[in-house]
Amino acid sequence: AAAWLLLLGLLAWRPAAAQDLLQVRVAIESQDVFVGQPITFQIVVSGGAEPEAPELAAAAADFSVRYAGPRSNSSTQVSIVNGRVNRVVTQETVLTYLLTPKRAGDLTIPPVPVRAGGKQAMTQAVPVRVRPPDASAKVGEITLRMELSRDTVCVGEPVMVTWTWTVGAAVRGFEFELPLFEQAGFDLPKVEPDLDPQLRDRYLGIRLPDGRQLVALQTPRRTPTGTATDVTFSQVLIPRQPGTFTLPPSTVVCDVLTNTAGARRRASPFDDPFFGDMFGQGNRSDRRAAVTSNAPTLTVRPLPEAGQPPGFAGHVGHYDLQARAEPTEVSVGDPITLTLELSGPDFLESVEGPDLDSQEDLAAGFRLSPPEPGIIVGRTKVFKRVLRAKHAEVTAIPALRLPYYDTAQQAYRVAESAPIPLTVKAAKVVTAQDAEGNSAPAPAGKKLQTLGRGIAANYEDSGVLSDQYVGFDTWLHAPAWGAAMALPPLL
Numbered sequence: 001a002a003a004w005l006l007l008l009g010l011l012a013w014r015p016a017a018a019q020d021l022l023q024v025r026v027a028i029e030s031q032d033v034f035v036g037q038p039i040t041f042q043i044v045v046s047g048g049a050e051p052e053a054p055e056l057a058a059a060a061a062d063f064s065v066r067y068a069g070p071r072s073n074s075s076t077q078v079s080i081v082n083g084r085v086n087r088v089v090t091q092e093t094v095l096t097y098l099l100t101p102k103r104a105g106d107l108t109i110p111p112v113p114v115r116a117g118g119k120q121a122m123t124q125a126v127p128v129r130v131r132p133p134d135a136s137a138k139v140g141e142i143t144l145r146m147e148l149s150r151d152t153v154c155v156g157e158p159v160m161v162t163w164t165w166t167v168g169a170a171v172r173g174f175e176f177e178l179p180l181f182e183q184a185g186f187d188l189p190k191v192e193p194d195l196d197p198q199l200r201d202r203y204l205g206i207r208l209p210d211g212r213q214l215v216a217l218q219t220p221r222r223t224p225t226g227t228a229t230d231v232t233f234s235q236v237l238i239p240r241q242p243g244t245f246t247l248p249p250s251t252v253v254c255d256v257l258t259n260t261a262g263a264r265r266r267a268s269p270f271d272d273p274f275f276g277d278m279f280g281q282g283n284r285s286d287r288r289a290a291v292t293s294n295a296p297t298l299t300v301r302p303l304p305e306a307g308q309p310p311g312f313a314g315h316v317g318h319y320d321l322q323a324r325a326e327p328t329e330v331s332v333g334d335p336i337t338l339t340l341e342l343s344g345p346d347f348l349e350s351v352e353g354p355d356l357d358s359q360e361d362l363a364a365g366f367r368l369s370p371p372e373p374g375i376i377v378g379r380t381k382v383f384k385r386v387l388r389a390k391h392a393e394v395t396a397i398p399a400l401r402l403p404y405y406d407t408a409q410q411a412y413r414v415a416e417s418a419p420i421p422l423t424v425k426a427a428k429v430v431t432a433q434d435a436e437g438n439s440a441p442a443p444a445g446k447k448l449q450t451l452g453r454g455i456a457a458n459y460e461d462s463g464v465l466s467d468q469y470v471g472f473d474t475w476l477h478a479p480a481w482g483a484a485m486a487l488p489p490l491l
Contacts, residue, residue, distance in 0.1 A: 034290030035222035036251025049117030159306035353383035
């Protein structure tokens with residue numbers, strides 16, 4: 001009996017010990033890719049607490065690494081043996097990375113240590129074959145180009161980056177790698193494009209690493225050798241430091257299709273068989289192609305220090321400032337809504353309003369509410385603040401100022417709003433007599449009178465109070481109460 005109990009104990013202990021082990025395995029989207037083609041790499045961790053995400057520093061020499069976050073994955077396996085139900089619950093954490101090869105060759109994702117709950121386990125090495133961009137594509141068949149609206153700007157001056165993907169063959173399954181969006185030293189604000197409803201069939205979505213999309217426009221055209229389609233999309237780039245920068249090239253990977261004659265045509269506003277089939281489905285893939293763009297150079301000049309006005313906060317371009325206030329007839333301490341309209345540059349999403357707290361003439365006469373983010377209205381950005389006059393000597397909201405650097409004139413300027421006249425009355429002081437209901441103090445020697453309003457209202461004596469005592473003896477003398485109390489015993 002003791003031997004059987006020991007054997008049962010060992011059998012019960014072994015699964016628990018196996019579950020306590022930290023186990024890891026890896027999964028990769030593809031092991032045969034092109035230079036610049038992003039691939040998904042996952043580390044699946046089970047048998048431990050929430051794991052720490054490794055940095056994959058050893059793979060950074062050959063791959064651009066971006067961590068996409070963890071994901072919990074649980075599964076339950078139920079089996080029935082001889083009428084006995086066994087249930088096994090597995091808890092896993094999936095750590096997802098996006099790896100982009102930097103060079104061609106037979107590369108390796110090296111083993112990675114994974115830690116969870118004080119335990120450690122190593123992943124296995126994963127070989128990856130990386131091929132150079134497709135050299136078999138015909139000249140002009142598939143190309144990708146980056147262009148800058150200007151190649152020389154000042155710090156804080158927006159510049160437009162435009163990608164043009166020219167496609168001279170039927171393709172599908174395209175995917176862009178845009179390392180510019182991970183470049184340090186630049187702001188890339190999100191700008192909502194103005195879409196033409198009549199061109200809705202020409203728009204494509206280009207996915208970015210942060211989850212949002214750029215909107216691309218397809219434009220078919222005739223070429224000397226046939227037809228082609230230009231797919232263009234743009235992004236605003238705002239440099240935050242001076243220097244000369246070579247922007248990283250972009251890559252597009254796609255399937256080049258053949259035998260498209262029998263494919264179902266895609267709805268298109270153009271009577272063009274190539275454009276109708278370009279992004280169709282059901283076609284046979286002939287090969288996987290990758291194309292890399294050029295690497296444009298951007299020169300960023302520093303802003304001059306000479307002549308920089310007080311309160312300059314980095315506004316670059318040409319600005320106009322308008323102000324209005326409501327109401328304009330107030331008492332001291334009453335709220336006044338101040339509305340500022342800032343206009344000028346094409347891209348105002350990341351632009352902040354004027355620093356009103358540093359304007360001494362405004363702070364001398366008003367208390368200001370904390371600043372709030374502005375909202376875009378057409379080609380202006382609107383900011384609102386609440387002002388309260390400190391004293392009755394205030395006669396106007398002074399002119400408000402916004403220093404900026406005019407890139408066209410290459411000089412500092414100040415955008416200034418017009419003063420806003422105000423009528424400010426002295427605030428009425430509420431006294432104890434106002435609270436009591438007295439409109440004026442009683443003169444000395446006047447006989448006191450009974451008041452009937454305010455908190456000073458009183459009664460002449462206690463005779464106005466009536467006795468409303470209700471007790472047990474009162475209930476006994478009431479017929480209804482007597483009947484109600486006698487009913488339960490009778491029942």
